[in-house]
Every structure is written in structure tokens, then in C-alpha cells.
Amino acid sequence: MIVGLTGGIGSGKTTVAKLFQQFNTVAVYIADAEAKRIMNSCELVQMELIQAFGRETFAENQLNKEYIANIVFHNKEKLELLNSIVHPAVHKDFENFVLKNAGKSYIIYESAILFESKSSQKFDFLMTVFVPFEERIRRVLKRDSTTKKAVLARMNAQWRPDKKVMLSNYVIYNTTLESTQESVHHIHNILTKKQDTIS
Structure with a gap:
């Protein structure tokens, strides 16, 4: 059983994913x-x-994240181009991950653009992490060395949370x-029972 986990920037979806990682019967990608x-x-x-995107895409053999972000979060076509290059490679990597973790109760695939990438239909169940708009902005500004304008540009590249x-x-x-921990435990119990029913 494969569960999709998503949420907008600043929602804390990666934190939630790590809470699910605490269960030894769950694999998280x-x-x-x-x-x-x-x-x-x-x-x-x-x-x-x-x-x-040019040679500036990499600096000292590492992805130049700031350079790429400045391009794709202000240009929808460039974002789609980036996704068309990276997504097939990630999809193939995830297929191998699923095979390696076939013995787990369920597998979680965490992605910010689960719906935007039209991959949501591939999952048995879908989870969204929700946080109010202003709180998300506050969290990202505290976490990253960025501006409110840059955060809003990234938000506008994603679906509305509702x-x-x-x-x-x-x-x-x-x-x-x-x-959040209580919610994770509650959902984990539900998903584990569903998997036991399927098995």
C-alpha cells in the first residue's frame, strides 16, 4: 500500500514524514x-x-539551488521543463525503493507537488498537511534565508491548500x-488496519 503525503511550502510536511519514519513498519520516501x-x-x-538552464546550474559539482529557484519559480514553462527532466528519474528511483521495502505495512511518498505533477492518482490514499497561510510564510522566513516575495512566488507555483x-x-x-504527533499515530493505526485487511 502506497500513501501520498503533501502540503504547501512551510506546512511542515517533511516533519510529518519524519514522524511516520519512527514506525519500523513504515518506509518513507x-x-x-x-x-x-x-x-x-x-x-x-x-x-x-x-x-x-546553462552551466550555472551547477557550482563545484553541486546543484546551484538559488540559481534554479530564481528561474523556475518565476516562469511556469521553465518549472515544467525542470520537472520533465527530474520527475522521470525520481519515479524510477521510487520504483526501486518500493521493491526494496515490499515487506513494510505501507510506504509513504512525500512530495510538495503531488497534485500539481498529476501523480496523485497513483496512490492508494492521500494525506495533506495543512497550516494557515500567514503561519506558513512566517515559518519559511524563519527557516530559510529568503524574502516574503520569494516565498509568495513559490506558493503561487503550487495548488491552493484548500x-x-x-x-x-x-x-x-x-x-x-x-x-500533529497524535494525528500521525491515529492515521498510522488506521492505515495499518487497512493493510492488515488487504493482506
């Missing part, structure tokens, strides 16, 4: 981290990125760590 690993290690992907909530099986309101 954090797509953004794996995409960065692939971009920094796969020569074919690196060649395609340089061809698409749209994601409407299409999800489970919603985690990530307002306090304690309430």
Missing part, C-alpha cells in the same frame, strides 16, 4: 531530498539540466507538535 541527490549524482540528469484538502483522504492540521 522524501521526493525533494531524493531529487536533489539524483541531480547531484546522475550524470545524464546533470547533462540535461545544463543543456536546459483544493488539496478537498481531494485528500486524511488531513493533518500541523499547528502544534503534540497535536
